[in-house]
Amino acid sequence: MSNTNEKYVFGRSKMESQRLDAQHSLLVKATQNTLVHPSIPKENVISVADIATGTGVWLRDTAKLLGKVNTTQRYYHGFDISPDQFPDDMGDIEFSVHDITAPFPKEHWNRYDLVHVRLLVAAIDEVEYKAAVANIHQILKPGGFLQWEEIDEVTYKLENNTVFEEIWRCFDSSFKAEGKCFQASAKVLEECMAAGYSNVERLAYSSDWDNNLRPDTEARFVAIIETLYASLLLRSGQVDDELAASKQAGELIKKYQQLCGNGNSPPVKLMRVVAQKQTA
Numbered sequence: 001m002s003n004t005n006e007k008y009v010f011g012r013s014k015m016e017s018q019r020l021d022a023q024h025s026l027l028v029k030a031t032q033n034t035l036v037h038p039s040i041p042k043e044n045v046i047s048v049a050d051i052a053t054g055t056g057v058w059l060r061d062t063a064k065l066l067g068k069v070n071t072t073q074r075y076y077h078g079f080d081i082s083p084d085q086f087p088d089d090m091g092d093i094e095f096s097v098h099d100i101t102a103p104f105p106k107e108h109w110n111r112y113d114l115v116h117v118r119l120l121v122a123a124i125d126e127v128e129y130k131a132a133v134a135n136i137h138q139i140l141k142p143g144g145f146l147q148w149e150e151i152d153e154v155t156y157k158l159e160n161n162t163v164f165e166e167i168w169r170c171f172d173s174s175f176k177a178e179g180k181c182f183q184a185s186a187k188v189l190e191e192c193m194a195a196g197y198s199n200v201e202r203l204a205y206s207s208d209w210d211n212n213l214r215p216d217t218e219a220r221f222v223a224i225i226e227t228l229y230a231s232l233l234l235r236s237g238q239v240d241d242e243l244a245a246s247k248q249a250g251e252l253i254k255k256y257q258q259l260c261g262n263g264n265s266p267p268v269k270l271m272r273v274v275a276q277k278q279t280a
């Protein structure tokens with residue numbers, strides 16, 4: 001389990017990296033394979049940044065999707081507050097350690113046509129979204145796009161599902177106690193509008209468009225209960241120690257699997273905010 005003193009809730013072990021990569025495949029399929037949102041003109045995307053990149057899996061797939069522009073290589077840069085999950089073989093992708101809540105070095109200003117961010121809900125404070133959105137604005141070229149994706153409270157807001165009601169209760173109270181924001185995508189939308197981005201939209205994608213995604217979705221929720229749910233129980237003092245957290249998480253997983261067995265298998269929802277920096 002992760003260190004309860006660290007602001008970031010997840011660990012960064014090899015196993016966690018594998019989980020991130022598996023989750024990436026599911027999320028891309030959930031969005032009907034729209035790695036880059038269809039309103040973003042791919043032919044104009046020459047330089048791409050992924051912030052809070054983790055293992056860089058989104059960047060690697062995006063590089064494959066976009067290929068070359070005529071014969072010119074596109075530019076890809078991954079940033080993360082920690083280098084622990086950066087890949088050993090970085091290929092043509094640059095990686096740097098950087099905290100999204102701090103301004104980027106000047107060499108990155110006005111550099112990117114597309115900036116991608118995914119899954120910071122358990123990492124940054126509610127008051128830090130404003131700085132994050134402003135820092136991204138600074139590194140986007142005029143006319144460049146932000147695509148920010150989160151699994152947040154929308155996924156867990158399900159009536160008549162006692163397991164999701166319990167997850168929602170635990171996440172909401174623990175995030176509030178830590179100053180984080182469970183309504184992450186709504187917060188990103190609000191800060192993008194306040195920062196003067198144009199064409200700001202918030203969209204919801206759901207894995208239930210394809211029944212074949214059910215086993216991966218169920219495995220993902222088991223992983224979320226094992227990791228995030230158990231960590232938050234402990235961090236917020238709802239249980240006394242790791243053993244008690246694992247036990248409570250294990251019981252919830254059993255209940256969740258029973259519900260799934262009875263045909264009540266909730267989809268994962270990915271919230272996506274797309275926004276454009278105004279042209280000069």
Ligand SMILES: C[S@@+](CC[C@H](N)C(=O)[O-])C[C@H]1O[C@@H](n2cnc3c(N)ncnc32)[C@H](O)[C@@H]1O
Pocket residue numbers: 008010020021024051052053054055057058079080081082085098099100101117118119120123124
């Ligand atoms: C749940 S992982 C998501 C990784 C990746 N975006 C993905 O979707 O596969 C969250 C990542 O955010 C990074 N992170 C946490 N706080 C950050 C911050 N303030 N600035 C930049 N990265 C941060 C963590 O180190 C971790 O790699």
